[in-house]
Each structure stands twice: as structure tokens, then as C-alpha cells.
Amino acid sequence: MISLNNVHKSYATGSNSLHVLKGIDLEIKQGEFVSIMGSSGSGKSTLLNILGILDNYDDGSYYLNGKLVKDMSEKQAAKLRNELVGFVFQSFNLISFKNAMENVALPLYYQGVNRKKRNKIALEYLDKLGLLPWAEHMPNELSGGQKQRVAIARSLISQPKIIFADEPTGALDTSTSYEVMEILKNINNEGITVILVTHEHDIAAMTQKIIRLKDGKIAEIIKNGDLKHFQEQYTKALETA
Amino acid sequence: MFDIDKWQEILSTIKKNKMRTFLTGFSVAWGIFMLMILLGAGNGLSNGVSENFKRDAINAMWLWSGKTSIPYQGMKEGRQIRLTNNDYDIIKDLPGIEYTSGRYYIGGNTFSYGNEYGEYTAITCHPDLKEVESIEIIKGRFVNEVDLKQTRKSVVLGKDIYDALFKDKEAIGEYVRINNIPFKVVGICMEGGGTRHRNAYIPVSTGQKVFNGSNRLHNFALTVDAKTIEESQVIETRVRERLARKHKFDSTDESALGSYNKLEDVIETMKIFQAIKIFIWIIGIGTLIAGVVGVSNIMLIVVKERTKEIGIRKAIGASPASVVGLILLESILITTIAGYIGLVLGTGLMEGVNFFVEQQYAASAATNGGNGDTLFRNPTVNLNVAMAATMLLVFAGTLAGFIPAKRASRIKPIEALRDE
Numbered sequence: 001m002i003s004l005n006n007v008h009k010s011y012a013t014g015s016n017s018l019h020v021l022k023g024i025d026l027e028i029k030q031g032e033f034v035s036i037m038g039s040s041g042s043g044k045s046t047l048l049n050i051l052g053i054l055d056n057y058d059d060g061s062y063y064l065n066g067k068l069v070k071d072m073s074e075k076q077a078a079k080l081r082n083e084l085v086g087f088v089f090q091s092f093n094l095i096s097f098k099n100a101m102e103n104v105a106l107p108l109y110y111q112g113v114n115r116k117k118r119n120k121i122a123l124e125y126l127d128k129l130g131l132l133p134w135a136e137h138m139p140n141e142l143s144g145g146q147k148q149r150v151a152i153a154r155s156l157i158s159q160p161k162i163i164f165a166d167e168p169t170g171a172l173d174t175s176t177s178y179e180v181m182e183i184l185k186n187i188n189n190e191g192i193t194v195i196l197v198t199h200e201h202d203i204a205a206m207t208q209k210i211i212r213l214k215d216g217k218i219a220e221i222i223k224n225g226d227l228k229h230f231q232e233q234y235t236k237a238l239e240t241a
Numbered sequence: 242m243f244d245i246d247k248w249q250e251i252l253s254t255i256k257k258n259k260m261r262t263f264l265t266g267f268s269v270a271w272g273i274f275m276l277m278i279l280l281g282a283g284n285g286l287s288n289g290v291s292e293n294f295k296r297d298a299i300n301a302m303w304l305w306s307g308k309t310s311i312p313y314q315g316m317k318e319g320r321q322i323r324l325t326n327n328d329y330d331i332i333k334d335l336p337g338i339e340y341t342s343g344r345y346y347i348g349g350n351t352f353s354y355g356n357e358y359g360e361y362t363a364i365t366c367h368p369d370l371k372e373v374e375s376i377e378i379i380k381g382r383f384v385n386e387v388d389l390k391q392t393r394k395s396v397v398l399g400k401d402i403y404d405a406l407f408k409d410k411e412a413i414g415e416y417v418r419i420n421n422i423p424f425k426v427v428g429i430c431m432e433g434g435g436t437r438h439r440n441a442y443i444p445v446s447t448g449q450k451v452f453n454g455s456n457r458l459h460n461f462a463l464t465v466d467a468k469t470i471e472e473s474q475v476i477e478t479r480v481r482e483r484l485a486r487k488h489k490f491d492s493t494d495e496s497a498l499g500s501y502n503k504l505e506d507v508i509e510t511m512k513i514f515q516a517i518k519i520f521i522w523i524i525g526i527g528t529l530i531a532g533v534v535g536v537s538n539i540m541l542i543v544v545k546e547r548t549k550e551i552g553i554r555k556a557i558g559a560s561p562a563s564v565v566g567l568i569l570l571e572s573i574l575i576t577t578i579a580g581y582i583g584l585v586l587g588t589g590l591m592e593g594v595n596f597f598v599e600q601q602y603a604a605s606a607a608t609n610g611g612n613g614d615t616l617f618r619n620p621t622v623n624l625n626v627a628m629a630a631t632m633l634l635v636f637a638g639t640l641a642g643f644i645p646a647k648r649a650s651r652i653k654p655i656e657a658l659r660d661e
């Protein structure tokens with residue numbers, strides 16, 4: 001599903017450049033539930049954006065669903081994003097002048113689904129996430145958790161193969177975070193690959209695989225079975241810091 | 242190309258961003274509105290002036306006799322110059338003269354018919370006066386050569402005299418008394434370009450005979466065959482010199498023989514109006530440029546403001562073309578409608594002004610006894626010009642939106658999303 005081979009990425013900042021990703025090799029299979037962890041500035045978001053074709057990389061190769069993603073035209077990238085992936089952002093990124101239903105329905109507009117039909121489907125998804133009564137509400141009338149659920153509904157409506165979520169619980173309190181994680185877990189159970197970035201290891205612990213980034217490289221990959229071990233190690237690291 | 246869904250998306254965006262819509266629309270509507278007023282005012286001014294000129298042929302010239310003011314060949318100044326029918330025959334055949342009419346003044350012009358009567362002016366003339374003063378016949382005929390030869394007591398009534406004396410009755414063939422002498426009505430006329438028609442025309446020969454004028458004439462009205470001031474001046478000089486030779490006065494003596502050359506006036510005035518027109522166009526183009534800059538500015542801001550939205554749309558699968566299309570169609574829709582509103586309001590205002598001016602004109606004509614005086618008439622704008630101006634603004638808005646929209650649609654969505 002996802003295959004990265006020696007991917008590099010630098011940002012040009014003024015005269016010098018910042019080398020953020022220094023050779024990432026990574027395989028993620030269909031149906032996996034993966035979290036990316038690491039200290040602030042370690043390149044988590046950068047990596048996720050590359051995976052979701054929101055950004056490009058400088059070196060190496062990235063295959064998504066067997067297709068090489070490199071030097072793609074914006075048009076091709078848009079098509080791929082629309083068909084294959086869904087995004088959930090820490091800051092929700094809802095369109096402020098559209099109500100919940102219209103926000104959720106928007107991806108279908110770009111698939112050429114007519115208004116009536118896409119609004120109907122949007123309502124179904126909002127219903128699934130328990131938001132039907134808020135369908136006509138504008139984003140600024142919703143709580144953080146509700147907004148994130150709207151964003152999740154929007155990412156799901158195009159029936160993507162992969163959901164990318166950059167700190168989806170970052171702006172939410174613990175209980176709301178757990179609700180959102182429950183939703184993502186259910187999505188994963190339906191066979192959709194979910195890749196999320198998080199700082200909180202209790203959140204990471206709910207996933208099946210944790211990728212830890214350090215200095216622009218993958219420091220370790222912890223599988224589900226080793227999670228207990230990871231938690232101990234993580235607490236130790238915190239203590240020494 | 243026409244895609245209901247696309248337009249619904251655009252309309253919903255417009256509806257939910259009223260301020261933005263208003264600002265874009267306002268700058269276009271305002272630009273067009275101001276342009277309409279400016280050009281309308283310019284047209285009104287020049288229409289008003291050319292209307293005033295229309296009253297007589299633009300190449301008309303008038304000559305009238307007086308007393309000499311310069312001694313000539315041993316004769317003292319202060320000598321009265323008397324023009325006669327003989328001078329008419331001379332002037333008529335001079336090269337460069339088209340139409341000629343002599344006039345003998347008759348005083349105290351009381352007109353009556355049955356119990357109706359009124360004070361009007363009876364003008365004695367040759368048939369050519371019709372051409373010199375742009376007289377329009379609405380019924381019957383004008384004074385003709387036969388009237389002149391047979392010194393017939395024929396009269397052509399101005400429409401106002403007819404209305405006052407005859408109401409709606411048939412007048413042709415009836416007899417009207419002028420200073421108690423019966424004249425047969427042969428025609429009804431209007432003065433070209435005027436709104437008041439209070440003059441009556443009778444053959445000059447009849448006037449001389451009936452009112453004791455022998456062969457005297459007081460003035461001449463003519464038209465000259467000239468296109469430029471210079472040409473008309475050459476003819477004017479020729480006439481003056483010919484009459485000066487005959488009546489023995491200095492040909493430059495304006496007091497012995499007065500003359501007014503209308504073409505000179507017309508051309509000078511037209512030159513001024515040409516300049517005013519150019520000036521108005523410059524201001525108009527300035528207004529248009531201000532509108533273009535305004536619209537372009539707003540479009541730049543709109544695209545900047547929408548960068549994040551563009552990022553979101555792209556992240557969920559919008560192609561660059563659809564993003565550009567969304568922004569541009571919105572801008573075209575708003576600017577077109579706003580331009581139309583500006584057009585309608587501008588035209589409406591100008592029509593209102595026109596209505597007001599026409600009333601003023603009628604009022605001034607009524608008090609002025611003869612013709613209404615106005616500097617301002619029919620202040621309307623050529624619709625093609627207005628449409629072209631609107632189209633230019635729409636185009637400018639589109640172009641100004643296109644460049645940043647294209648740029649925004651090309652950048653990576655993550656960069657657009659990062660925009661705060």
C-alpha cells in the first residue's frame with residue numbers, strides 16, 4: 001500500500017536549508033493502524049504530508065498503491081487525493097462559511113456527485129458519527145470534538161483507502177480524544193488504513209504499530225505485541241530527560 | 242460548460258460572503274455609474290449647444306445697414322446707407338452665395354382672425370429664407386416666387402400663431418389681418434430647432450408695397466458655400482467690398498454695414514466643445530482606470546483571503562482548474578451584475594436629469610417669447626460605450642483574479658493550508 005525508500009526532504013529557510021527527513025524507509029500495508037511519534041520538530045508532520053501527497057519530497061521514492069508519487073502534476077495529485085486518501089487535521093480545517101453537512105459533502109462535489117445526492121450521503125455519515133442534529137450548524141457553532149468528527153466524516157465520505165490524521169486529538173480533551181480514537185478504530189476495523197501523528201503515548205498505544213522518528217530518521221518501529229515494553233521505555237526516557 | 246452544480250456552489254459562496262461580494266460589486270457599479278454621469282454630462286452640454294445652433298443654417302450670414310463711421314472719398318461720416326432690391330440682385334449672384342433673402346422691417350404687428358388676435362412678428366422675406374433659417378413647413382407651402390412677383394398678400398403662419406388664432410380649425414385659404422390688412426394663409430411652419438413658433442412670413446415685395454417701403458431693404462440673410470472659417474471670411478469680404486463700392490463707404494466700416502458670420506461662431510464653439518469632450522473622456526478614462534485598480538485590488542485580497550480555503554479544497558481533491566474556475570466565475574458573475582446595476586442607475590439618473598432639463602427648457606421657452614435657451618440637453622450616453630466600459634471592468638476583474646488564483650491553485654496544498 002505505502003512504500004518509502006530512502007526519502008529525503010529539506011526546507012529552504014532563507015539562505016540555508018533545513019534537512020528534515022534524512023532517508024526514510026517504510027512499508028505500511030493495507031488495513032494497518034499506525035501512529036507516528038517523536039519529539040517536536042522531528043519531522044512527523046512533514047512525513048505525513050508527503051504520504052498524503054500534500055507536499056513533495058526531494059529524494060528517494062514513494063509508491064502509493066503501487067504508483068510512484070514523484071513530480072506529479074497538481075491535477076494528477078488532486079485526483080489521487082480525491083480517490084484514495086482522506087485527511088484529518090489538528091486544526092480541523094473546515095470551510096467556515098459552509099455548514100457541517102456541506103463541509104462533509106464537499107469531496108463528493110469534486111467527484112461530480114450532484115447536490116441532492118451528496119447532501120444525503122453526508123447526512124448518513126454525520127448520523128454515523130452522532131452529529132445528525134448539528135448538520136445545519138456552521139463550524140463556529142460546534143465544539144472542538146464535534147468539529148473533528150465533522151472533519152472525520154468529510155474524510156470518510158469519498159470512501160478512501162487511507163486516512164491520514166495529523167494530531168487529530170491534539171486540540172481535544174482526554175475523553176473527547178478517546179471518543180475520536182474509538183471512531184478511528186472503527187474505521188480501521190472496516191479495512192481502511194489509518195495513519196496518525198500524535199504526541200500522546202496513550203493515544204499511540206491504541207494503534208497497532210508505532211513509528212518513532214528521531215533526527216529525521218526512523219528510530220524504531222514498535223509492533224502491537226511490544227507496546228507494553230514501549231511504554232516502559234518511554235517512561236524511562238522521560239525520567240532521564 | 243453550463244453546470245448547475247458549479248453555479249450552485251458559486252452562488253452559495255457569494256451568499257455567504259456578502260461583504261466581499263458587496264465590495265467587489267460596489268467598485269464596479271460605482272465606476273460605471275460615474276462614467277455614465279460624466280459622459281452624459283458631456284453629451285448633454287454639446288447637445289445643448291448644437292441644439293442652439295440648429296435654429297439657423299450653420300453657414301448662415303446676416304448683413305444689415307447703418308450709418309458710416311469712417312469718412313470716405315471726401316464724404317463725411319454719419320451718412321445713412323440705404324440697401325435696396327438692387328443690392329439683393331447683386332448679392333444673389335456673387336460667387337460663394339447659396340441662398341439669399343432680403344427683409345424690410347414693418348412695425349406694430351397685430352394679427353387677428355375673427356375674434357382672436359395677438360401680437361406677433363411679421364417677417365418679410367424671399368423664398369430662400371426657408372433654407373437660411375431652417376424653417377419647416379408642416380402644412381401648405383412657404384412664400385414662393387409667384388407671391389413675390391405678383392406681390393400677393395400671402396402669409397405663412399408660425400405654428401403658435403396658428404394655434405392661438407385658429408385653434409384646430411382649417412387655416413389654409415383663410416384670411417388673417419395683419420395691422421388690419423387681410424392676408425391669405427398659404428402655409429403653417431415651425432422654426433428649425435426651436436420650440437416657439439411665433440413668426441409669420443410674408444413676401445418682401447408685398448411688405449414693401451403694402452407698408453410703404455418702396456424698394457428699401459433693411460437686412461439680408463444668406464448662406465455661404467464654405468466649410469472653413471477662412472472660406473467664409475473670403476466670401477464675407479467679397480460681399481462687403483461689392484456693397485462698399487456701390488454705396489461708397491469703406492469696406493471695413495462695420496457701422497455702415499454690419500455683418501455676422503455664423504459659421505465662424507459655430508466652428509469656434511465646436512472647437513471648445515471638442516476640447517471639453519476630450520477633457521471629459523480623459524476624466525472618464527481616469528475613472529475607469531480607478532475602477533480597474535479597485536477591482537483588481539479587491540480580487541487580489543479575495544484570493545489571498547481564500548488561500549486557506551483553496552488549500553482545504555485541494556486537500557480533499559479539487560483540481561487546480563476547478564479552483565481557478567470557482568474564483569473567476571464568481572468574480573465574473575459579481576462584476577457583470579454590478580456593472581449592469583451601475584448602468585441602470587446611471588441611465589436612470591441621466592433620464593431623470595433629462596426630464597428636469599426638458600421642463601426647464603419648456604419653461605424658459607415660454608417666458609422667452611421665442612425660443613428656449615439652454616446649455617444642456619439630452620444628457621444620455623451611447624449604450625455601446627457603456628457596455629464596453631462594463632466589459633472592460635469585468636475583464637480587468639477577471640484578469641486580476643486570474644493571476645493570483647492560478648498561482649494559488651498551483652502551490653502545494655500544505656502551503657496554502659499553512660497560510661494564516
Ligand SMILES: Nc1ncnc2c1ncn2[C@@H]1O[C@H](COP(=O)(O)OP(=O)(O)OP(=O)(O)O)[C@@H](O)[C@H]1O
Pocket residue numbers: 011012013018020038039040041042043044045046047
Ligand atoms: N514550511 C516550512 N519551512 C521551513 N521549515 C519548516 C517548514 N515546515 C516545517 N519546517 C521545519 O521542519 C522541521 C520539522 O517540522 P514538522 O512540522 O515536520 O515537525 P513535527 O514533528 O510535526 O513537530 P510538531 O510535533 O511540533 O508538530 C521543524 O524544525 C520545522 O521548523
Ligand SMILES: [Mg+2]
Pocket residue numbers: 044045046
Ligand atoms: Mg506537526
